Amino acid sequence: MAGSSITLDAARLRSVLSKIFVAAGSSAQEAQQVADNLVMANLSGHDSHGAGMTPRYVDAVKEGGLKPNTGVKVTLDSGALLALDAQHGYGQVTGPQAMELAMARTREHGSCIMTLARSHHLGRIGHFAEMAAAQGFVSLHFVNVMSRPVVAPWGGGDGRFGTNPCCIGIPLGTPEKPRAPFILDFATSRAAQGKMRVAHNKGQPVPPGYLIDAQGRPTTDPGVVVVPQPPSGMFGAILAFGEHKGYGMAIACELLGGALSGGGTWHQPANTARAVHNSMLSVLIDPRRLGTQAAFESESAAFLEWLKKSPPGTGFDAVQIAGEPELAARAQRERDGIVMDSQTWAEIVAAGAKVGLTVEDSA
Structure with missing residues (x-):
């Protein structure tokens, strides 16, 4: 099956996923929200965070590590400082709930520091x-991953922590004068774990310098972090991006997202649980309340224009900024459909069967 693929219309895929989540115990509204979010990731070009996560979510529900129909609980509210507990609910639900609360405080106070602990996969x-950017707010997000550790520390030979993403969003316009924002969103590993799953399902190697095998040796086989490796049954690990610099950023995300939020850090042997838990520290800032909105707009525009005037380097058509590839992918995939490898689709079909749903007949 490796190498073959199917093309799915976004509406069809949303319908299939929504029905699977309903069958797994979610309300219709929650199921639709989770499905919409996953398909938006596919449309944005990030298949690692899209529909292919569905089998893992179904397993996590059945194991008890993911709690359907669960929202955030406020554990501290002191105005511009918020602490929230996601109670192991769907991150596609608890994450937006947390952001709505944080954005309301930012409108009121000009800024907000928010922690979200114990969410399932955000x-x-x-x-x-x-x-946040759609409301004119700058935002910074530091996230840790509580699941089987898949990333090796700089100088280490096995997985000790997760892919620990960091994200920075900067509006480049206003709600009255919208413009595509700067959205820098990256795993602190060389690649997200989900991208390794996608490559493995497609039967494709990854570039050198991304992975080590279960013996700590360099490899280009993404399967070393997806399936247990014979004969030991152990896994390999992904390397941090940027050597010691990415490793340092990963530690910062673990400490800020996990420890500061109270959600916990990973310091135990790997287990086989399918749940993926995230905790997040988010900082939101309203440039208007800071008094720098006019300068912020003009200087941002001037700097981006300066960047865009750079002549294309070898192998490039033009200079881009973070966020632009996602917008281009959305337009193309909404028009042409979402291409999915047949192995991932088969796993989604099997996930539906686990909750009593025949996927081919569900849309």
């Missing part, structure tokens, strides 16, 4: 930065 963190 998905693409750029979604939350886009929410």
